Amino acid sequence: MGEIKLMKGNEALAEAMIREGCDAYFGYPITPQSEVLEYLSIDAHKRTGMVVLQSESEVSAINMVYGAAAAGKRVMTTSSSPGMSLMQEGISYIASAELPCVLANVMRGGPGLGTIQPSQGDYFQSVKGGGHGDYHMIVLAPSSVQEMVNYVGLGFELAEKYRTPVMLLADGAIGQMMEKVELPDQKPRKTVFPDWATTGKIAGKPRRYITSLNIKPEEMEKINHILQNKYAEITKNEVRYVTKNIEDAEYIFTGFGLGARICTKAMEIAREKGYKVGMIRPQTVWPFPTEIYNKTSKNLKGILCVEMNAGQMVEDVKLSVNGQCPVEFYGRTGGMLPSPDEIIEKFEECFIKGGK
Amino acid sequence: MSNFNSDIISPENLVYKKPSTLTDTPLHYCPGCGHGTVHKLLMEVIEEMGIQNDTIGVAPVGCSVFAYHYMDVDMQEAAHGRACAVATGIKRCFPERYVFTYQGDGDLAAIGTAETIHAANRGENILTIFINNGIYGMTSGQMAPTTLEGMVTTTSPHGRNVKEQGYPLKISDLIAPLPGVAYVTRQSVHKPANVRKLKKAIKQGLEYQKKGLGYCMIEVVSNCPSNLKISALEANKFVENEMLPFYPLGDIKVPEVK
Amino acid sequence: MTEEAIFAGFGGQGVLSMGMMLAYAGMIENKEVCWMPSYGPEMRGGTANCTIIVSDKPVSSPIVSTYDSVVALNQPSLEKFESKVKPGGVIIIEKSTVPVLPTRTDITTYVVNGNEEALKLKNLKVLNMIILGAFLAARKTVSPENLVKALYKALPERHHKLIPLNEEAIRIGMNFIK
Ligand SMILES: Cc1ncc(C[n+]2csc(CCOP(=O)(O)OP(=O)(O)O)c2C)c(N)n1
Numbered sequence: 189m190g191e192i193k194l195m196k197g198n199e200a201l202a203e204a205m206i207r208e209g210c211d212a213y214f215g216y217p218i219t220p221q222s223e224v225l226e227y228l229s230i231d232a233h234k235r236t237g238m239v240v241l242q243s244e245s246e247v248s249a250i251n252m253v254y255g256a257a258a259a260g261k262r263v264m265t266t267s268s269s270p271g272m273s274l275m276q277e278g279i280s281y282i283a284s285a286e287l288p289c290v291l292a293n294v295m296r297g298g299p300g301l302g303t304i305q306p307s308q309g310d311y312f313q314s315v316k317g318g319g320h321g322d323y324h325m326i327v328l329a330p331s332s333v334q335e336m337v338n339y340v341g342l343g344f345e346l347a348e349k350y351r352t353p354v355m356l357l358a359d360g361a362i363g364q365m366m367e368k369v370e371l372p373d374q375k376p377r378k379t380v381f382p383d384w385a386t387t388g389k390i391a392g393k394p395r396r397y398i399t400s401l402n403i404k405p406e407e408m409e410k411i412n413h414i415l416q417n418k419y420a421e422i423t424k425n426e427v428r429y430v431t432k433n434i435e436d437a438e439y440i441f442t443g444f445g446l447g448a449r450i451c452t453k454a455m456e457i458a459r460e461k462g463y464k465v466g467m468i469r470p471q472t473v474w475p476f477p478t479e480i481y482n483k484t485s486k487n488l489k490g491i492l493c494v495e496m497n498a499g500q501m502v503e504d505v506k507l508s509v510n511g512q513c514p515v516e517f518y519g520r521t522g523g524m525l526p527s528p529d530e531i532i533e534k535f536e537e538c539f540i541k542g543g544k
Numbered sequence: 545m546s547n548f549n550s551d552i553i554s555p556e557n558l559v560y561k562k563p564s565t566l567t568d569t570p571l572h573y574c575p576g577c578g579h580g581t582v583h584k585l586l587m588e589v590i591e592e593m594g595i596q597n598d599t600i601g602v603a604p605v606g607c608s609v610f611a612y613h614y615m616d617v618d619m620q621e622a623a624h625g626r627a628c629a630v631a632t633g634i635k636r637c638f639p640e641r642y643v644f645t646y647q648g649d650g651d652l653a654a655i656g657t658a659e660t661i662h663a664a665n666r667g668e669n670i671l672t673i674f675i676n677n678g679i680y681g682m683t684s685g686q687m688a689p690t691t692l693e694g695m696v697t698t699t700s701p702h703g704r705n706v707k708e709q710g711y712p713l714k715i716s717d718l719i720a721p722l723p724g725v726a727y728v729t730r731q732s733v734h735k736p737a738n739v740r741k742l743k744k745a746i747k748q749g750l751e752y753q754k755k756g757l758g759y760c761m762i763e764v765v766s767n768c769p770s771n772l773k774i775s776a777l778e779a780n781k782f783v784e785n786e787m788l789p790f791y792p793l794g795d796i797k798v799p800e801v802k
Numbered sequence: 803m804t805e806e807a808i809f810a811g812f813g814g815q816g817v818l819s820m821g822m823m824l825a826y827a828g829m830i831e832n833k834e835v836c837w838m839p840s841y842g843p844e845m846r847g848g849t850a851n852c853t854i855i856v857s858d859k860p861v862s863s864p865i866v867s868t869y870d871s872v873v874a875l876n877q878p879s880l881e882k883f884e885s886k887v888k889p890g891g892v893i894i895i896e897k898s899t900v901p902v903l904p905t906r907t908d909i910t911t912y913v914v915n916g917n918e919e920a921l922k923l924k925n926l927k928v929l930n931m932i933i934l935g936a937f938l939a940a941r942k943t944v945s946p947e948n949l950v951k952a953l954y955k956a957l958p959e960r961h962h963k964l965i966p967l968n969e970e971a972i973r974i975g976m977n978f979i980k
């Protein structure tokens with residue numbers, strides 16, 4: 189058993205970063221995730237020697253990540269929605285150059301400057317590729333402070349296995365709330381670096397270079413094929429999700445992150461009221477757990493997807509269900525949170541009173 | 545209400561009056577914060593110059609992002625750091641209007657450095673009011689590019705270590721030599737005499753703009769009592785004793801022809 | 803056992819830290835806990851609240867529609883949360899800051915003379931511990947001993963000398979509930 193602590197999501201994320209042997213963190217303050225940089229500024233460097241640097245903007249933070257990742261280091265940045273938007277160019281370059289790194293978006297309500305309250309409005313941006321070009325990141329959706337911790341380690345593992353950026357898609361509530369967490373033991377920082385990393389030319393070996401440029405279209409298409417094959421591989425191997433009560437379920441509530449936690453509460457209330465409701469919660473929103481939705485929906489009377497946005501993941505749910513059962517949506521936007529009662533009300537309106 | 549006031553306060557005894565160019569919305573700034581004073585001065589000048597309807601302001605993200613609630617002129621809110629680019633867009637389309645930006649140090653000298661320097665270098669005919677409080681106010685006290693050496697903030701909890709975190713940036717001195725820049729001055733609001741000087745400088749800046757002399761910047765050395773976790777009075781002492789030795793007051797560049 | 807509570811009041815009254823201490827105490831009792839604050843610049847002098855859930859089971863959602871108990875340290879908080887108390891639930895209010903009492907009859911209201919007692923202890927900052935004492939007596943969510951243990955665990959060493967005063971405050975608060 190690791191050390192148990194009561195921690196804020198943002199602080200737990202930062203602590204996990206230190207313990208997972210992260211070499212460098214670059215970030216810029218933005219509410220509701222500034223605690224990450226603040227926490228690391230206290231003594232992370234003293235504890236493991238890791239680099240902690242406040243950049244002058246998110247544009248520079250993500251490019252610092254590019255540099256450190258291309259030099260083979262374990263590197264992270266975190267931000268919240270408006271800052272993540274600024275990072276999209278860099279992420280596209282990182283994906284194209286196949287650089288491992290972990291990013292976290294502690295989402296807040298948008299669009300624009302919006303609000304600092306929690307939201308899930310950046311699902312499309314994260315999952316469908318917010319920057320230019322055909323790329324994906326692995327997107328993990330933590331729904332608890334514990335998962336904020338676990339996904340840092342998992343994130344680095346996947347990032348390094350597939351040479352790809354990994355995103356933790358959290359929200360302001362998970363960043364700000366405190367829960368009990370079990371922390372991993374301190375891991376040593378890496379001492380060996382991958383062959384491709386530009387750590388300085390090794391005598392007698394060819395120089396290495398990192399680029400996302402390939403001016404000849406036939407060459408660039410080859411790069412695209414390599415990326416797409418990798419994405420197919422990830423889709424085959426890395427889908428993660430949790431289900432609850434789906435064995436006898438007539439209905440499914442679904443959502444990711446905090447939305448899924450609220451759904452769980454709503455499911456408990458629905459069960460008390462005698463409705464056979466189950467839950468599916470994707471832990472990876474890319475790759476999306478298409479299979480489980482497809483398989484379960486054959487025997488369902490309906491699915492209610494709940495998100496803290498105007499309806500984003502629900503599109504992937506519908507694609508997965510492929511018309512086998514009705515899929516309805518309930519969401520709140522702009523930093524407002526759906527409540528369990530509202531979910532029940534929507535559920536009864538869609539599936540019970542309407543008699544669908 | 546105004547009748548009532550004039551009943552008891554005869555005009556010659558009036559000590560303080562809110563300019564008509566400020567709205568009735570109460571300011572949300574913390575007690576003792578310099579933002580309120582600068583808002584009032586800027587709006588007084590606009591009132592006195594009679595340019596309320598000819599002025600367009602830009603306030604990007606920072607504690608003053610809600611300036612549009614208070615300043616009774618047409619205003620635009622801009623993304624963090626982008627005020628000078630937004631103002632360029634306005635001024636190029638409306639060269640006859642007075643255009644100002646109102647920016648914090650994080651906004652102007654960290655994330656918005658490129659926009660600031662290039663607007664200055666293009667000689668955009670705009671006035672930038674630059675509030676240097678040495679800290680990120682809105683996001684609760686992180687290090688700003690202007691944070692002094694050794695100063696404690698939430699992201700420099702052991703004091704700013706210039707070897708690791710860079711040196712405090714005197715952006716006004718940096719842009720002053722650019723040929724597109726007409727006027728750069730550094731003022732403060734920590735004492736009544738300084739408040740009066742700042743007001744003059746703002747007027748000066750807008751007059752230069754009218755003449756089309758180029759980019760003007762007024763740096764205001766200000767404070768942030770809330771995030772320094774000190775009283776308003778102590779914050780003004782901090783300005784006097786810590787900030788001003790590093791950020792000395794006075795004109796840094798004035799136009800040659802008047 | 804599951805307690806879903808919300809503590810609300812003005813920023814500066816210590817509602818957030820009071821919730822945090824309850825969460826710490828819950829953790830000491832090996833319970834599952836979740837503390838979720840309101841956050842942001844509106845907290846400067848504005849209203850603040852936190853949801854605290856202490857349970858024997860894993861906490862499903864930090865967002866709930868109704869509460870077992872509400873602590874209101876100002877009038878706007880009472881107005882906002884009175885209707886969200888579950889029937890049979892509890893409201894605890896501070897006498898001097900909440901002049902207008904709840905109107906619901908299907909819940910129990912406790913009025914705690916917190917500010918006056920804090921004044922007697924010559925430290926207004928212990929208001930939150932007086933209220934938390936009353937809360938524990940009314941709800942028995944955790945034991946007062948474990949709350950004191952939580953103070954030792956959560957507060958930095960340099961504040962430990964203030965803990966006996968806080969213990970006193972907790973005890974005074976508990977005496978309000980009969
Ligand atoms: C792209 C982006 N990154 C970060 C933020 C968060 N943010 C808001 S204001 C601010 C800095 C405020 O400091 P400053 O410009 O010095 O103004 P002050 O609040 O001190 O007046 C930051 C980092 C944001 N809104 N947008």
Ligand code: SF4
Pocket residue numbers: 572573574576577578579607677681682767768769770771
């Ligand atoms: S936080 Fe600082 S800069 Fe912002 S209003 Fe308060 S004192 Fe002024």
